[in-house]
Structures are given as C-alpha cells and as structure tokens.
Amino acid sequence: MKDQSCVYIKKEWDIVAARQMGRDIAIKVGFGTVDQARIATAISELARNIYLYAGAGKICFEAIETVQKKGINIKAIDEGPGISDLAQVMEDGYSTSGGLGAGLPGVKRLMDEFDIISKSGEGTTIESTKWLR
Amino acid sequence: MRIPILKLHNYLLISIQTELDDKTAIQFQEDLLEKIHSSGATGVVIDLTSVDIVDSFIAKVLGDVVTMSDLMGAKVVLTGIQPAVAVTLIDLGIHLQDVPTALDLEQGLIKLRQELEE
Numbered sequence: 271m272k273d274q275s276c277v278y279i280k281k282e283w284d285i286v287a288a289r290q291m292g293r294d295i296a297i298k299v300g301f302g303t304v305d306q307a308r309i310a311t312a313i314s315e316l317a318r319n320i321y322l323y324a325g326a327g328k329i330c331f332e333a334i335e336t337v338q339k340k341g342i343n344i345k346a347i348d349e350g351p352g353i354s355d356l357a358q359v360m361e362d363g364y365s366t367s368g369g370l371g372a373g374l375p376g377v378k379r380l381m382d383e384f385d386i387i388s389k390s391g392e393g394t395t396i397e398s399t400k401w402l403r
Numbered sequence: 404m405r406i407p408i409l410k411l412h413n414y415l416l417i418s419i420q421t422e423l424d425d426k427t428a429i430q431f432q433e434d435l436l437e438k439i440h441s442s443g444a445t446g447v448v449i450d451l452t453s454v455d456i457v458d459s460f461i462a463k464v465l466g467d468v469v470t471m472s473d474l475m476g477a478k479v480v481l482t483g484i485q486p487a488v489a490v491t492l493i494d495l496g497i498h499l500q501d502v503p504t505a506l507d508l509e510q511g512l513i514k515l516r517q518e519l520e521e
Binding site for chain 1: 425485
C-alpha cells in the first residue's frame with residue numbers, strides 16, 4: 271500500500287498543519303500515543319527548519335505497509351540555500367537562529383531512520399522513517 | 404488566538420487547551436508578563452494537560468517565560484506534562500532542568516505556596 275500526501279510550508283501555521291496531518295497518518299498506521307507524539311514533534315522540527323532557513327518547501331508523508339512491517343515515511347524537501355556543514359547541524363546545541371539547537375539531532379533520535387542530502391545553493395532533502403513495533 | 408489568563412488571589416492560572424503555533428506561543432509569553440506586571444501576581448501555574456506536543460520551539464518559549472517571570476519576581480510552575488510529551492522532550496535533548504513542575508494543577512498550587520512561603 272502506498273499513500274502519499276504533502277503539506278506545503280510557506281507560513282508559520284503550515285507547521286501546525288503538517289504535524290496534524292502527520293499525526294493523523296500515524297494514528298491510521300496504528301502507532302501508540304508516545305510514538306504519535308514523537309512523529310508529530312519530528313515533523314514540527316523539520317517544518318520549522320524549512321520555514322526558518324529555506325522560506326518555503328514541503329513535507330510529504332507516506333504510510334508504508336509491507337508483509338513484514340508497517341511504518342511512516344516523512345520527506346522534508348526544500349530548495350533553499352542548503353546546509354554547508356552537515357556535521358555541524360547534527361551537533362546537539364548548534365543553532366544559528368537562537369533556538370535550542372535540538373532540531374535535527376532531535377529528529378534523528380525521535381525517528382528510526384534518518385537521511386539528509388543537501389547541496390549548497392540547491393536545497394535540502396531529509397528523509398526519515400519510523401517503524402511500528 | 405489568545406490564551407486566557409485567569410487571576411485567583413495572588414496567582415495567575417493558565418490552561419493551554421489549543422494547538423500551540425509559534426505566534427500564539429510568543430503572544431502568550433508577552434500577555435503573561437504584562438498580566439504579572441498589571442496584577443502584581445506572585446505565582447503562576449501553566450497547565451499543559453491538554454497539550455499533546457511540545458517541540459523545541461515551544462519548549463524554549465515555555466522555559467524562557469519561566470525565567471522572565473522569575474526576573475520580575477513571580478514563580479512559575481508547569482503542570483500536567485503528559486507522558487508522551489515528557490518522552491519526546493528527553494528524545495529531543497531538552498531537560499528543562501531549572502523549571503519547576505508538578506503532576507497537576509492541585510500539586511502545582513501546593514508547590515507554589517511552599518516556594519512562596521520559603
């Protein structure tokens with residue numbers, strides 16, 4: 271089963287819309303309340319990064335269901351300035367916006383799989399998956 | 404959207420019952436500080452029972468408002484943090500160590516009374 275839907279991130283309120291849609295999909299997949307909160311929080315961090323650093327982009331969700339396992343896949347895609355030092359943004363406490371610097375390393379801990387591709391001047395794609403246990 | 408702030412004797416009581424977006428959170432921070440100033444309240448309870456997600460931005464706003472209120476002379480206690488919220492905050496690496504918390508509104512008021520009597 272493949273079912274993909276996207277939320278476009280252009281204004282602040284879209285961050286809320288994205289995490290609400292992600293939570294709804296997480297509920298449908300069968301995640302419990304703690305994992306629902308983990309997934310919604312991860313989406314919130316990814317959407318805020320798009321809003322703050324790229325200005326615009328989108329978050330796409332896909333419910334994954336194979337014979338062996340179920341899960342949710344989240345892609346955060348933007349065409350912003352890109353991340354020049356990937357190692358640096360994955361450090362806890364690193365922030366250029368005066369935030370807590372918990373964003374990306376936090377998302378990695380909240381989710382099961384985490385992959386980031388970024389090209390300077392072309393944009394960033396972050397793909398992340400949480401599996402149902 | 405504005406979050407209502409109720410006054411009870413020397414305390415201010417807030418129950419956050421709405422999905423917190425960034426603007427609402429920042430507005431709440433300003434409203435609370437204004438209300439502390441105008442009412443002369445010495446204690447504040449912010450109840451988070453109905454909040455099912457706290458991301459790093461909201462956590463920063465809440466942590467900051469506790470410190471800001473403290474600067475003004477009012478003690479803040481956060482109450483009713485849900486199990487799922489506690490788990491995600493620690494996953495995010497946010498410990499809110501200097502923030503007073505209590506299980507629910509009742510315990511929060513008891514904690515405030517103790518802190519203010521000291």
